[in-house]
Amino acid sequence: MSSQNSTGATILPFKNSDGPVDEDRRDFVKKMGVAALAVGVGGGALQCVRYLKPNVLYEPSKVFKVGALSNFPIGSRIVIEGRGIEVVRERDGMHAISLVCTHLGCLIKPVENDPDVGYMCPCHGSTFAHKGEVQGGPAPTDLPWYEMFMDHTGAIVVDTSKVNQKRTKLVV
Ligand code: FES
Numbered sequence: 001m002s003s004q005n006s007t008g009a010t011i012l013p014f015k016n017s018d019g020p021v022d023e024d025r026r027d028f029v030k031k032m033g034v035a036a037l038a039v040g041v042g043g044g045a046l047q048c049v050r051y052l053k054p055n056v057l058y059e060p061s062k063v064f065k066v067g068a069l070s071n072f073p074i075g076s077r078i079v080i081e082g083r084g085i086e087v088v089r090e091r092d093g094m095h096a097i098s099l100v101c102t103h104l105g106c107l108i109k110p111v112e113n114d115p116d117v118g119y120m121c122p123c124h125g126s127t128f129a130h131k132g133e134v135q136g137g138p139a140p141t142d143l144p145w146y147e148m149f150m151d152h153t154g155a156i157v158v159d160t161s162k163v164n165q166k167r168t169k170l171v172v
Contacts (some may be wrong), residue, residue, distance in 0.1 A: 092167025
């Protein structure tokens with residue numbers, strides 16, 4: 001409500017800064033502050049928990065079963081998908097050979113029905129004999145064989161962490 005002073009000027013009522021409108025504003029600012037603090041503390045706690053969990057890339061084991069002996073008939077060459085190896089069974093035993101090219105690591109392809117060439121690399125054309133010896137192309141070394149064994153359940157297991165230096169076959 002307005003009034004007039006002795007000079008006739010209109011005097012507007014003084015608005016009290018502690019009035020209900022300012023109380024609401026103060027509450028709002030307080031709540032926002034508490035919310036910001038909660039977000040900050042929560043985010044920090046989350047980072048601490050995340051720090052406790054190791055930041056590692058889990059790789060599949062290098063020792064793995066490739067199947068029962070009956071899955072590998074004599075004369076078979078079976079590529080083990082996702083493992084970069086081929087399991088070969090011949091009359092005198094089995095071996096596991098790497099399908100990773102020794103040049104730059106491309107996945108090589110087994111060659112079917114060729115008495116001389118066993119494997120060919122699609123990247124730069126290296127060729128390998130049936131036992132993995134380099135025949136041509138830029139590949140510097142032969143394809144390695146890996147250790148393999150039969151476990152107590154009768155499954156054939158390949159260990160790609162161990163190269164079979166002597167290239168001995170698993171006699172089964
Ligand atoms: S990666 Fe196989 S020949 Fe180059």
